[in-house]
Amino acid sequence: MRRITCLTLFIYLILSIGLCHASDDDFEEDHEDSVENQLDERDDDDDWEEDDFDEAEDELEDRLEARFGHSDDIDDDLEDRLEDMFGEREDQDDDFEDELEEAFEDRFEDNMERQEQRLPERLDSVHQLAELDERLDDLEVLSVPDEYIELVDAEELETLRNAGVDIQSVEELESLGQLLVTFGDEDRPPSAELNHLYTLDGPVEKAGKAASDGTKNSDGGLLPLEAASYMGIDRPSPVALRIGMMDSSIDQLHECFTDTPVEQRMFIPPDSRPDYRHGTAIATVFSRSCGILEQSEVYNAVVFGRSARGAVVASAADLIRGLDWLLGVRPDVINLSLSGPPNRMLSAAIEQMLLRGIRIVASVGNDGAAAFPRYPAAQPGVIAVTAVDTDMAVYTRAVRGQHVQFSALGVGLRLAAPDQRFAIKDGTSVASALASAVLAQGHSVQQYEDSAIDLGEPGFDDTFGFGLLNIDKIMTSSGE
Structure with missing residues (x-):
């Protein structure tokens, strides 16, 4: 039964190829009916032998050769067509792979170039932050600890003294015409400013x-x-x-x-x-x-x-x-x-x-x-x-x-x-x-x-x- 199935598929494939080249619809119908009748008759025959398969195969090949030429030509034609199809597909795949590889290389080179250009700036930024951190460590804070200052006139100074704020020193600024007052952290006026460094x-x-x-x-x-x-x-x-x-x-x-x-x-x-x-x-x-x-x-x-x-x-x-x-x-x-x-x-x-x-x-x-x-x-x-x-x-x-x-x-x-x-x-x-x-x-x-x-x-x-x-x-x- 397996041999019959294979032969059937083979016949169907050959007929399909032939139909691609044929222009006569009667040929298609006559040969399909003939093949099917023979298969039906032989399926009913219990005495079906190996030689009968060969005979049917030879008969089919003779008919195909008579109609389309030698079967080798059909095989060659099919093989050539398949090779062309696969060749075109491989060429397309190769072109796509080349384009993809080139695009990847271009993007990689552009990215590396940008990174190289930005690297000195990033390194310099890190260096700047390290220097700033070192300066802050040296200074400890950005102001003199527990010290506040304010510029006032004589009248404002008297008001501060009456308020009982913690005045540490008073210095006259002759050219500016004001007084520089220094306070401690406790009992200082809210208007005083840190003595920044x-x-x-x-x-x-x-x-x-x-x-x-x-x-x-x-x-x-x-x-x-x-x-x-x-x-x-x-x-x-x-x-x-x-x-x-x-x-x-x-x-x-x-x-x-x-x-x-x-x-x-x-x-x-x-x-x-x-x-x-x-x-x-x-x-x-x-x-x-x-x-x-x-x-x-x-x-x-x-x-x-x-x-x-x-x-x-x-x-x-x-x-x-x-x-x-x-x-x-x-x-x-x-x-x-x-x-x-x-x-x-x-x-x-x-x-x-x-x-x-x-x-x-x-x-x-x-x-x-x-x-x-x-x-x-x-x-x-x-x-x-x-x-x-x-x-x-x-x-x-x-x-x-x-x-x-x-x-x-x-x-x-x-x-x-x-x-x-x-x-x-x-x-x-x-x-x-x-x-x-x-x-x-x-x-x-x-x-x-x-x-x-x-x-x-x-x-x-x-x-x-x-x-x-x-x-x-x-x-x-x-x-x-």
Whole structure:
């Protein structure tokens, strides 16, 4: 019975192939009837033999050959058709696999390229967070423990005394015309503010060597005047300027200050000792021998000292005292290469300075693009400056924000260091000093905004502000 079934299937397959080539419907009907009749007759015959199968098969082949040609041709035709079908399918599969592989490789390469581009930024962000965490550990808290301050007048002080608050000290600020009152944590007025702590925006320096001819830098760093050339200054400014600073101490014995007058007033706590690194570097920009100003006088309120724990910090009260002294000096500009949290009392003192026509410039800070705005740079009226390199790319550690007003060169500057050394320094504090020397030259802030070289996105943005400061365009437009 199995042999009959196989033969039936074989016959059906051959007939199907034949029907694909035949055009005569009578042939199909006649042969199907004939085959079926023979099968029916032989199924009823109990004496069905093996030879009868062969005979039927031979008869079917003869008929097919007579109608369509040799059976081998049919087999070949079927095989060719199947091979073509499978060949086309394999080609399609191969093409699809190639396209899929190419698409995967392209996406993988694009993703790897993006990751490689973002890796330095991520590593730098991690480094910034680690540095910030280390600074916080050094400071322990962002304010002097259990100490509050307030600016009051004489009448308000009398009211406080009558209220029985815990007054620890009262200090007269002659230039500001107010009293700086310090309170303890207990029995203090609700209007008092924490005595917050501030740090200098000074990065780690790379040691440099003094140039043999006094003008060229053998270590690859920019001299301040070379940096100022990007901002339209190609020679030391001949204008006599009074520059105010609030910083750490300046090493006045350094060769950069032999022909530049420097006056300093100390406002650091008694238990702190002077630190000369940052103040000396920043003051270099304002000097005649090493900087960009030919006739400057530098007035430095030394508010940053090294504490017993080793941290170089200044409190809001120290900064207010320094501002009071500088207001009496009447400088053309005050450079604040420092940053910290907002403080209402410090903000009030700065507001008094601004109302009296003192121009204040501050660095935006080196805590990274993800950091909150730092003060006093973020205070309205203060000119906030960020740093760029010679390719006009922003300094990677610079703080961003809508308060950023101008950009200045601040990467790779060769500045003075204690003990007759020089160092290559980066940072927004360096850019702030360079900007202060430019902004001190008497033009309106609006003129500086209009003449700034646009960087980054067109127009004002929170990375570069109005762009790179440029005094040459101001001179050209004013005919000077």
